[in-house]
Amino acid sequence: MPVSDPVFDPEYAELIDELRDARTPTPPALAVHLDDLLARFEPPAPRRTRRLPRPRRLRLPGRGPTLAAGALCTALVLGVVIARTGPGFDTSATSSSSAAAGAVSAAASTVAAAPSATAAGPSAFDNPPDATRAPATAARAGGGADPTDLGPLVPVSGDGGRLQHQESHLEIALRSAAAVADATGQVTRAIAGYGGHIVTVQFATPEGTQARSEIVAKVPIGRMEEATTRFTGLGRLAAAQVDISDLQTQADTLGQQVARARLQVAQLTARLASEDLTKLQRATLLERRAEARARLADLNASVARTKRSAALADLTVVLTTDHAAVAPVPGSPGAGARAREALDVLADVGVYAVWLLIVAAPFALVAALVIGGRRVLRRRRERRLLETA
Amino acid sequence: MAPPRAARPACDEGHANGVQRSMEFAEIARRHLDDVYRFLLYATGDAGVAEDLTAETMERALRSFDRYDPGRARPRAWLLVVARSTMLDHFRREQRRQRYELASFDRTDRSDGPGISNDLSAAVEAGLHRLSAGDREVIALRVILDLEPRAAAHLLGISESACTTRLSRALARLQQEVLEHARV
Numbered sequence: 255m256p257v258s259d260p261v262f263d264p265e266y267a268e269l270i271d272e273l274r275d276a277r278t279p280t281p282p283a284l285a286v287h288l289d290d291l292l293a294r295f296e297p298p299a300p301r302r303t304r305r306l307p308r309p310r311r312l313r314l315p316g317r318g319p320t321l322a323a324g325a326l327c328t329a330l331v332l333g334v335v336i337a338r339t340g341p342g343f344d345t346s347a348t349s350s351s352s353a354a355a356g357a358v359s360a361a362a363s364t365v366a367a368a369p370s371a372t373a374a375g376p377s378a379f380d381n382p383p384d385a386t387r388a389p390a391t392a393a394r395a396g397g398g399a400d401p402t403d404l405g406p407l408v409p410v411s412g413d414g415g416r417l418q419h420q421e422s423h424l425e426i427a428l429r430s431a432a433a434v435a436d437a438t439g440q441v442t443r444a445i446a447g448y449g450g451h452i453v454t455v456q457f458a459t460p461e462g463t464q465a466r467s468e469i470v471a472k473v474p475i476g477r478m479e480e481a482t483t484r485f486t487g488l489g490r491l492a493a494a495q496v497d498i499s500d501l502q503t504q505a506d507t508l509g510q511q512v513a514r515a516r517l518q519v520a521q522l523t524a525r526l527a528s529e530d531l532t533k534l535q536r537a538t539l540l541e542r543r544a545e546a547r548a549r550l551a552d553l554n555a556s557v558a559r560t561k562r563s564a565a566l567a568d569l570t571v572v573l574t575t576d577h578a579a580v581a582p583v584p585g586s587p588g589a590g591a592r593a594r595e596a597l598d599v600l601a602d603v604g605v606y607a608v609w610l611l612i613v614a615a616p617f618a619l620v621a622a623l624v625i626g627g628r629r630v631l632r633r634r635r636e637r638r639l640l641e642t643a
Numbered sequence: 644m645a646p647p648r649a650a651r652p653a654c655d656e657g658h659a660n661g662v663q664r665s666m667e668f669a670e671i672a673r674r675h676l677d678d679v680y681r682f683l684l685y686a687t688g689d690a691g692v693a694e695d696l697t698a699e700t701m702e703r704a705l706r707s708f709d710r711y712d713p714g715r716a717r718p719r720a721w722l723l724v725v726a727r728s729t730m731l732d733h734f735r736r737e738q739r740r741q742r743y744e745l746a747s748f749d750r751t752d753r754s755d756g757p758g759i760s761n762d763l764s765a766a767v768e769a770g771l772h773r774l775s776a777g778d779r780e781v782i783a784l785r786v787i788l789d790l791e792p793r794a795a796a797h798l799l800g801i802s803e804s805a806c807t808t809r810l811s812r813a814l815a816r817l818q819q820e821v822l823e824h825a826r827v
Contacts, residue, residue: 281694
């Protein structure tokens with residue numbers, strides 16, 4: 255016991271002894287009153303649900319802290335659930351959303367290109383045909399999505415009834431250089447199988463474990479959807495871009511020019527059939543007909559080029575190594591995928607906890623100040639009361 | 644003491660539990676009745692008031708015994724907390740009443756009432772009456788009931804050092820009052 259305790263101060267020893275030795279017998283009336291009180295006591299009515307006694311060693315905190323902790327945990331769990339299932343979910347779902355956004359914009363590009371199908375002619379457009387090009391980009395930051403879901407992320411064709419040119423760029427991340435090499439072979443074989451042809455193939459391994467392969471190919475427009483779905487399933491879709499440009503207007507214009515050229519050739523041929531022509535006139539008409547025929551041949555070549563361009567889509571597939579990217583196997587997620595999923599959940603919990611802390615901290619501070627202030631005021635009032643009493 | 648109410652059917656578990664709790668309370672109340680009375684006697688300085696407040700304390704304690712958690716406080720400390728709360732309410736009532744009656748509150752008036760103990764000298768008795776209830780309260784807890792500084796501080800809702808300081812000042816004032824009384 256510290257010496258500073260006044261109970262042990264020799265100065266007050268005599269006084270304290272007198273106080274302690276003084277007998278203060280409890281009035282007998284009080285004991286009688288207590289007995290009466292206990293006799294009058296009505297035990298509480300039986301409850302349907304009996305409260306379980308608390309274990310002595312594992313004692314829970316008071317009601318207030320328990321309620322506060324419960325509310326906090328509930329808010330945390332709800333937040334994480336909402337964050338993971340809601341429309342704004344990110345991380346691995348970030349990829350889904352941004353990819354979905356890409357799909358939406360890609361779809362928008364298809365829609366942007368489509369009006370020319372219903373439009374009567376060039377006057378229906380505010381912009382020339384080239385301006386209808388609407389690039390659509392889908393970038394996936396995360397990984398581990400079902401490959402069957404990846405196909406629809408990349409729109410592959412516009413309106414089937416119109417002449418359109420499509421350029422697709424896919425970037426697929428694979429887990430190893432060997433996988434890149436293997437996938438390169440698969441892509442080239444598949445393109446040949448679709449009736450397309452390879453324009454260029456570039457395969458490089460700048461580092462031992464890194465590899466990059468770029469395949470530029472022409473693929474029949476009718477097989478693009480199938481090709482895109484297949485190639486995006488090879489690994490993790492890191493990026494996708496689809497450009498669709500409408501060629502119908504251009505084809506229509508060329509058609510009109512071809513018709514005019516043919517008509518001109520026919521008219522010139524008819525005039526040359528007349529026998530009233532002088533030599534000079536005949537020579538002039540022959541020259542003009544030759545020019546018209548040459549122009550007709552050019553126009554026919556342009557029409558053929560346009561049709562070829564609409565028939566074959568440009569497809570660029572870039573295969574790169576990304577060790578984090580493992581092509582998901584439907585129905586059997588591995589331990590790594592589960593661990594990543596668990597880490598994602600933990601990261602979400604952490605982010606949400608920090609968010610909750612930031613949002614709730616001012617309120618908690620104010621509440622603590624109010625509670626503390628009220629307690630101090632109560633103590634002060636009690637003290638003043640006891641001083642005056 | 645009268646025995647608890649007649650037992651209801653054995654299957655009435657809630658009732659049996661209630662009877663058991665009332666028996667527990669009876670044991671605690673009897674064991675600490677003297678402590679509660681002595682605390683209130685010294686803190687109020689009036690035997691009559693202390694008797695009334697002790698009875699009120701026991702009634703309050705019995706009503707709230709269902710919420711009493713033995714793991715949080717020992718029975719004596721819990722009863723003393725209830726007694727102090729009862730005493731504070733009594734002082735508030737008195738303050739309101741006196742304010743209403745516009746009567747001045749004179750501490751010396753209480754020395755005319757029943758004394759604290761016949762064994763105390765007149766000087767100590769008078770000195771105690773001249774102290775504030777706050778001073779008497781801490782003397783009652785630390786000296787009369789011999790509570791540890793920590794337990795007394797917890798009961799008063801203050802820190803241990805504040806409790807020691809308060810006791811030191813209270814004893815100094817009492818000593819001073821006793822000396823002055825002796826001088827007179």
